[in-house]
Amino acid sequence: MHEDIIKDIKKGNRDAFRHLYDEYAGYAIRTAKAITRDDELAKDAVQEAFIRVYRNISSYNPTLSFGAWFYRILVNECNRLLNKEKKTIPIDILLMENNPQLMEHSKENVSDLYGVIQHMADLYRIPLLLKYIRGFTEKEIADILNLNQNTVKSRLFNGRNLLKEQLSLMEMEGK
Amino acid sequence: MDHMDERIKKEIMEHTDDSIDQLKDDIWNQLDQELFQEKSRREKQMKKKSKAIPIIIAAAAGVMILFSTQTDTGMAFIKQIKDIFVPEKEMIQSIEGTEEPTDVVLQEGKDAEYIIYMDEERYKLIKGENADIITTKEPLEERYPEVSMKIEQFKELTPEEIIATKETELASEYSKVTTTEVVTDPVEGYKLHAIDGGTQWDSPVTNVYVVDNKNGGSFVITEKYFLEAAEGHGARFYAMLQEFEIVE
Numbered sequence: 001m002h003e004d005i006i007k008d009i010k011k012g013n014r015d016a017f018r019h020l021y022d023e024y025a026g027y028a029i030r031t032a033k034a035i036t037r038d039d040e041l042a043k044d045a046v047q048e049a050f051i052r053v054y055r056n057i058s059s060y061n062p063t064l065s066f067g068a069w070f071y072r073i074l075v076n077e078c079n080r081l082l083n084k085e086k087k088t089i090p091i092d093i094l095l096m097e098n099n100p101q102l103m104e105h106s107k108e109n110v111s112d113l114y115g116v117i118q119h120m121a122d123l124y125r126i127p128l129l130l131k132y133i134r135g136f137t138e139k140e141i142a143d144i145l146n147l148n149q150n151t152v153k154s155r156l157f158n159g160r161n162l163l164k165e166q167l168s169l170m171e172m173e174g175k
Numbered sequence: 176m177d178h179m180d181e182r183i184k185k186e187i188m189e190h191t192d193d194s195i196d197q198l199k200d201d202i203w204n205q206l207d208q209e210l211f212q213e214k215s216r217r218e219k220q221m222k223k224k225s226k227a228i229p230i231i232i233a234a235a236a237g238v239m240i241l242f243s244t245q246t247d248t249g250m251a252f253i254k255q256i257k258d259i260f261v262p263e264k265e266m267i268q269s270i271e272g273t274e275e276p277t278d279v280v281l282q283e284g285k286d287a288e289y290i291i292y293m294d295e296e297r298y299k300l301i302k303g304e305n306a307d308i309i310t311t312k313e314p315l316e317e318r319y320p321e322v323s324m325k326i327e328q329f330k331e332l333t334p335e336e337i338i339a340t341k342e343t344e345l346a347s348e349y350s351k352v353t354t355t356e357v358v359t360d361p362v363e364g365y366k367l368h369a370i371d372g373g374t375q376w377d378s379p380v381t382n383v384y385v386v387d388n389k390n391g392g393s394f395v396i397t398e399k400y401f402l403e404a405a406e407g408h409g410a411r412f413y414a415m416l417q418e419f420e421i422v423e
Binding site for chain 1: 188198261262
């Protein structure tokens with residue numbers, strides 16, 4: 001995000017904010033839809049994230065990329081709304097970390113890769129969604145989720161391996 | 176990007192493509208209304224009224240400025256904290272020799288002057304007038320000594336002044352007080368440690384950490400637990416304190 005646009009937004013310039021919105025909204029909506037699995041929640045999360053960005057732009061610290069800052073707010077907002085709706089599925093993180101299966105649910109009825117991702121535990125699902133939707137790097141995902149870069153690397157690696165395994169399974173079944 | 180990556184990306188895009196443009200327009204309309212139209216409407220109303228009764232408006236504006244400095248600024252500050260620090264995260268703590276991942280939640284201390292991450296499954300934060308206390312969510316049975324971590328700020332007392340008082344206090348309450356030491360973990364500051372009795376499972380233990388608030392005063396964190404809980408509650412308090420940050 002260009003510095004001059006941020007400066008203009010700080011002054012309350014509507015056009016500058018619209019410019020930011022046009023640049024970020026599309027991917028933000030896709031990300032929120034994927035994380036919340038619910039269009040209405042996604043809409044609220046994106047709306048609230050932009051409001052928070054507008055009202056708190058003066059607290060934005062340029063040592064973090066604007067994209068990482070924005071998506072940190074967005075992911076937090078999605079999680080907050082999910083918690084509020086009690087739609088999050090409780091998972092035992094310790095169990096998940098040590099379980100090669102990595103799956104939150106049974107693989108039954110999962111017929112595509114998107115379905116496989118959406119059945120994964122959030123600790124694998126959210127980094128994968130950030131990687132594939134917006135093309136964030138491991139470093140950027142680590143910044144967004146406030147995790148160590150190696151943790152992100154390992155979660156992406158494990159998540160991707162599971163997808164690979166599932167893909168071969170689906171291809172075999174297709175034959 | 177290899178074939179599989181392309182396929183994953185394509186599938187995610189297809190599944191999230193539905194009604195994007197409609198949502199984009201709806202959200203913008205809401206944002207525009209909330210952030211720009213309301214503001215402009217309020218400004219117009221102010222202008223209109225100002226021609227008729229300028230003195231009243233001047234007084235009202237004064238009240239508004241006063242009000243906004245006391246409320247909006249405070250709210251913005253708290254929001255800012257929430258933007259800087261993630262509201263929830265996973266913390267790895269070493270409990271009785273085992274690395275235990277724990278979900279911890281951001282807590283804003285008294286007057287938003289510090290933050291800490293707390294394991295809400297086990298503990299609760301009680302905000303008091305002079306101090307905040309983190310204690311077990313479920314009250315302990317009477318046979319157990321107190322388990323708590325108190326966080327308080329003394330704006331007028333330097334760490335050195337606090338230490339002198341605390342050393343005397345601890346010596347009167349506990350049978351064994353160890354020499355005050357400078358520590359860098361879990362916080363940067365001074366650590367005072369004391370134990371009463373010392374060999375029983377329920378011997379009361381305290382750790383007092385004194386941290387410079389960088390503004391002429393000090394934060395004092397007082398942990399209380401008992402000997403057998405040193406590797407349980409003691410270790411959990413230690414891990415929480417590693418996340419303690421003063422908000423300047």
